[in-house]
Amino acid sequence: MNTIRPDHEVIIIGAGPGGICAGAQLTTRGIEDFLILDRGDGFGGSWRDNHYPGLGVDVPGFCYQYSFRKNPDWSWMFPKGDEVLAYHREVAAEFELGARARFGVCVVREVWDERNGWWEVHTDGHGVITGRFVISAIGAYIHAKDDPGIDGLGDFRGEILRPDSWDHDYDLSGKRVAVIGTGASSVQISPSIAPVVQQLSVFQRTPVWCLPKPDMAMRPWMRRGLRIRGVGTSIAFATNVVVETVLRVVYQTPKALFRPGARAFDAVGRGVYRAYLRAIVKDKRTRTELAPSYGVLGKRPTLSNDYVPNFNRDNVELVTSAITTLTPHGIRTADGVERDVDAIVLATGYELFSDPESYHHGAVVGRGGFDLADFYNTQRLQAYQSVSVPGLPNRWMLVGPYSWIGTGWHELVEISSGHAVNVIDHARREGHQIAEVSQTAHERYHRKVREQGRTSRTTSAR
Template sequence: MNVVPQYEVAVIGAGPGGIAAGVKLRKAGIENFVILERADDVGGSWHENHYPGIGVDIPAVAYQYSFARNSNWSRAFPLGAEVKKYHADVARRFGLYPHIRFDTNVEREQWDDDARLWKLHTADGTIVTARFVISAVGAFVRPKTDVGIPGAKSFKGKVQRPADWDHDYDLTGKSVGIIGTGASAVQIIPTIAPQVGYLTVFQRTPVWSIPKPDFRIPPALQKVLAVPGVQPALHGSALVVIDLVLRAIVKGPRGAMRPAMDRFDAVCIAAYRRYLNRVVTESDTREKLTPNFGIAAKRPTMSNGYIKAYNRDNVSLVTEPIEKITPTGVKTRDSTQHKLDVLILATGYEVFSDPETYRPGTIVGRGGFDLAKFYNEHGLQAYESVSVPNLPNRWTLCGPYSWTGSGWHAFVEMTSDHAVRAITETRRRGAVVCEIRKEAADAYHEALYERGELLRYYLTELNAHVPTYYRNSQGDTTYVRPSGFFEARRGNRKFPLDDYSYEAMAESRISA
């Protein structure tokens, strides 16, 4: 008899990408799907992260789905609780909750070539079978468990992490240390500084932090945003500008662009130094906060309070390297012991663009093909960022060379469109297997890699000294897609259908 999977489609993750995929599947008339979510509600990072001060760092009009625009945002840059509610409302509005299995963590994906389906092994030992798989785990896959500092587990005080914040713990009057100055730390530091007794910030690399043009949106402006076409026009105009800049960078004349990049960084650093001179009162702190790398080399941040927090008497910035974490605090290499009541580990995430993020044996395709092994040996690559040969019937919404300068919602919509279009075509042809052709994937990657030469120069030569997830451990720039947003959208929505191969269930494989 035929081997019938439990579901036609399984979506892994109920964050922004999983919600987009679910909506697109329903719009395509595909109802036999499940969304497997490791947490107990939708939202992804916006559900798991609820640390003090959390909020978006791009305007709300650019951080939403095109099919579910919200005119009632309370702020230009909404805080985390409002963003989380938005995703829950969208999932409810489009009828996704009945399709979601919460508290279901997929630990292994295994292709069964005989049955022509995927077996998804979950943490509780159950196996979910599906004909097609859409991986929507997002850009920031999991918090780093190893902070890379000796003694990290020895601290006897309270440990807080951005992705596991204990709001019942009172920071009032406490001596607090925070390791890291990335995006989450930039939001946490100014939020808790007025409350704590003393705050010590341990910085390895300074971060660009420019003022955020945030404000409460008055009812009159909300009414304007509700007018059909206004928000798409605002968002579209911003995408055009970003698109032109990115295309100019990757397609500009190489002989002229390299010195232009050098000059651009120098001008930006000098301008930022002048900004710090106006805002930060203490000269030594200003010097410590000044980056020696370009504004686009590491994720820049936006905050109206981060830089000013260092003017407070109860906040200090430490740049001396950490020797170890001790039971009572942090010891730096100058032998200073910083005694702490609370240690905040804002040390970041494992990111989709690093080969180490992919564990051997967790994604296994045709003939024992192991995605982690492939990425480690051949570098990260995927056709239109979503599909890899030897992984039939599988697409990743946030894969190699994903980010195009847009908000993530715009990107996961286009990659969801790609996956659903391929699934729909497979069904139309009466096939059960859809796999990207190796020659198509290789040609795509070769062209993309060549176009990324100037980005690699900027991130691996001009700014090689700065740690950044824009450059992975293989020295490649697999985070950023070296093309404009509109080209990426066109590629995902209009890819040649015959770049994929399609297979019907062979007679020899039908019988049990």
């Protein structure tokens, strides 16, 4: 037992949905000596940083909330961004997390202090803060990609807009705009700005599955129904059961049965989607280029009622020729065409938690110089229960390898933060200062995950 105390018992890195959840759970357990650090200016995480046109949730509101703080008053079945941000800030205020938070603090390095048995959290301009335990709640979207790898980015003289730093003072009315990318943010941004711009060019590298979104305004009687005890919980539970069943079919069905079934499922799915495109999109070439060649489970599908019909507008075009370079006034593609544009929306993605290259050397250094980035970039992503790694004592990540459960984000972070808080609480009550998953337990768990994922990996490789 070390009698010297660190600055805080627990340091939470990140003030998004995960950090708020961890803080609430620590508070509920009576663990009050914790500090939340975040590089932004308040609670909310991605919902604070992203505020682009059309922003919203792609799961129903009754699945996108904490189990300990239900919200029956969503305005829409699939809530909009500003309402989601307000919800998270309300939860943070109810648990009085603001008094235990420091904003505008960017964490650049975490180093395990072997002698003292705690973590040194190095910040950019705010010194070193020590904590016995660290909960990394940085989320799935670590950093927006500053450079999407397009030649000539620095040469363009027009406006550059990004989903995580949208300039609302820039008026898009009557402008020629290019949206690069067809992921979730592009699916929301493109149809939102199309009615006001002069010309919209959507640059597509890979077609995206964009399924109809069963969205609707939540009527007063619907909200009253969700206030009835157990109604919202039962609906969310039923949704989770359906998703869990589908996922179990994917990774637990024997390969001999799954392969032909998956091929048939993909073929039928692509056929149905092509029929949907024929019914919606007028131009034959456009609907052909919008059709994915991979199965619906090959990449997370998007939901929108506006994205596909958006290509029927006279001022919207789909561009599939590869971008070769940006020029001072526009975009040149491999077919030799140069399109002059006033603004470019870079919907080109983030450094994701699921990409080993997102973990940088020296950022997280544990026992005996163990470097998380070196481990992940050589051994690929793995973690016990998706939250802890041998060599990193007293540290948990709320969004780790194979942590996605297919439904609402809040269930995921409640499970992972609950794991961390349970261990911290147990260690405190038993008088232990160090808790670390054993190499044996980690390897046993990872073998189990690989075995269960063999079917989906084989199918994806095909």
